[in-house]
Amino acid sequence: MSLIEITEVKKRFGDNEVLKGINIDVEPGEVIAIIGKSGSGKSTLLRCINGLETIDDGSISVAGAQLLPDELHLKALRLKVGMIFQGFNLFPHLTAGRNVMLSQMVVKKTPKAEAEVMAKKMLERVGLGHKFDAYPDQLSGGQQQRVAIARALAMQPIALLCDEITSALDPELVNEVLAVVKELASEGMTLLMVTHEMRFARDVCSRVVFMHQGRVHEIGPPEEVFANPKTPELKQFLGVTH
Amino acid sequence: MNYAFDFGWLADYWPVLLKGIGITVELTLVGGALGVSLGIACAWARALGPGWLKPIVAAYVEMIRNTPFLIQLFFIFFGLPALGLRMGELPAANLAMVINLGAYGCEIIRAGIQATPRGQFEAGASLGMSRIQTFWYVVLVPALQRIWPALSSQIVIVMLGSAAVSQIAAEDLTFAANFIQSRTFRAFETYFAATLIYLALAIVLRQLLRGLGWTIFPRRTAR
Numbered sequence: 001m002s003l004i005e006i007t008e009v010k011k012r013f014g015d016n017e018v019l020k021g022i023n024i025d026v027e028p029g030e031v032i033a034i035i036g037k038s039g040s041g042k043s044t045l046l047r048c049i050n051g052l053e054t055i056d057d058g059s060i061s062v063a064g065a066q067l068l069p070d071e072l073h074l075k076a077l078r079l080k081v082g083m084i085f086q087g088f089n090l091f092p093h094l095t096a097g098r099n100v101m102l103s104q105m106v107v108k109k110t111p112k113a114e115a116e117v118m119a120k121k122m123l124e125r126v127g128l129g130h131k132f133d134a135y136p137d138q139l140s141g142g143q144q145q146r147v148a149i150a151r152a153l154a155m156q157p158i159a160l161l162c163d164e165i166t167s168a169l170d171p172e173l174v175n176e177v178l179a180v181v182k183e184l185a186s187e188g189m190t191l192l193m194v195t196h197e198m199r200f201a202r203d204v205c206s207r208v209v210f211m212h213q214g215r216v217h218e219i220g221p222p223e224e225v226f227a228n229p230k231t232p233e234l235k236q237f238l239g240v241t242h
Numbered sequence: 243m244n245y246a247f248d249f250g251w252l253a254d255y256w257p258v259l260l261k262g263i264g265i266t267v268e269l270t271l272v273g274g275a276l277g278v279s280l281g282i283a284c285a286w287a288r289a290l291g292p293g294w295l296k297p298i299v300a301a302y303v304e305m306i307r308n309t310p311f312l313i314q315l316f317f318i319f320f321g322l323p324a325l326g327l328r329m330g331e332l333p334a335a336n337l338a339m340v341i342n343l344g345a346y347g348c349e350i351i352r353a354g355i356q357a358t359p360r361g362q363f364e365a366g367a368s369l370g371m372s373r374i375q376t377f378w379y380v381v382l383v384p385a386l387q388r389i390w391p392a393l394s395s396q397i398v399i400v401m402l403g404s405a406a407v408s409q410i411a412a413e414d415l416t417f418a419a420n421f422i423q424s425r426t427f428r429a430f431e432t433y434f435a436a437t438l439i440y441l442a443l444a445i446v447l448r449q450l451l452r453g454l455g456w457t458i459f460p461r462r463t464a465r
Contacts, residue, residue: 050368051367052364052367052368071372071373074367075370075372078367078368078369078370079370082368082369083364083368085361085364085365085368087359087361089359089361089362089364089365090365091362091365091379091380091384092384092461093383093384093387093459093460093461102369102379102380103366103369103370103371106371106375106379107369107370107371107375108370135460135461136461137461148365151369152368152369155369155370
């Protein structure tokens with residue numbers, strides 16, 4: 001059984017069908033890059049997997065549990081699947097450490113001391129142990145995104161969804177975030193990432209999904225997808241981005 | 243002009259003034275704390291609450307914001323006993339101030355909540371927090387920070403507006419001033435003193451609220 005099973009998922013915004021029947025199965029430990037033009041539905045797909053958007057048709061299951069849109073099921077799902085956003089979305093009134101502690105204490109009812117130990121550990125893991133008491137506005141974009149990763153990791157998810165997590169960063173800060181992601185991948189974390197970092201996708205990912213007009217247009221290992229694109233759309237997309 | 247100013251009598255009436263100041267301060271503290279709490283609850287209901295609750299809160303807010311405070315006070319103190327709801331002048335004054343600030347505070351705080359970037363709600367949700375947990379732990383403090391100056395002003399306005407409670411014989415600072423004036427016939431001196439005391443109270447209250455803001459909001463909100 002796959003870890004994440006996406007079956008015939010459809011999503012409409014009004015008259016605009018953004019996802020037109022998506023099928024992807026993700027195995028434990030896989031690192032999947034989702035690429036495609038803007039408007040192809042890749043971010044929407046990711047947001048559906050975490051229940052931030054409700055799906056109109058089809059099904060999504062994570063570790064055998066079906067995604068249902070009520071608060072109880074969503075909470076169970078979100079404990080298994082963490083999400084990292086393009087805009088970091090750190091809580092501005094809390095220190096880095098508190099950002100990582102909050103959901104542990106509120107959602108998992110972890111005692112404060114324990115949550116603090118976990119927060120320190122996770123901040124160490126992303127190389128920011130020394131920034132425990134810094135507020136988000138005292139951190140660079142790359143550091144903020146690493147805190148966001150630590151915050152997601154502290155909930156001990158079995159998979160992470162990364163929605164263009166380096167797109168809002170200055171070029172020189174992209175690598176410090178990708179290095180953290182690469183490390184997670186090597187430790188066996190299951191990752192689904194929407195990304196424009198083609199080199200990263202090629203080097204780190206086990207499979208690449210090319211989305212086009214709401215469908216999975218091509219899917220396969222990176223060497224195949226990048227070296228030998230089959231469809232004209234992917235050829236054109238790769239031509240444009242390289 | 244042959245009016246002879248005389249502030250010497252003030253010494254005799256200090257206890258009366260002090261008691262009045264005490265009651266005005268008490269009304270402001272209770273009204274401010276409970277009023278802001280009510281405002282937060284109503285702001286949540288209007289911005290994020292269930293559909294059935296929104297029109298109820300909207301009706302309350304519009305009713306209070308479009309009627310005079312004095313009438314609200316009279317209704318509570320003189321009107322409600324007809325329904326068997328009888329209370330003393332101080333509880334009635336406190337209640338009127340809480341209800342009044344609750345309505346104005348609701349609209350101010352709601353603006354702060356609605357200015358919250360969507361990503362903050364999504365981050366809370368993606369970490370498994372319920373909507374109410376996200377509101378309480380994630381959204382509320384930055385929202386209050388955004389509108390703190392406006393909310394502080396409203397609290398000062400409510401403090402100054404508390405002068406109206408003297409009309410139901412709650413013995414606040416204005417009641418004390420009226421009492422002294424009726425005894426001494428020294429209208430100018432009495433109300434001059436009352437004016438200075440209100441001014442001082444307002445300045446101190448503003449400073450306290452600013453200091454409170456610094457302790458609740460350690461950082462400028464980054465957007």
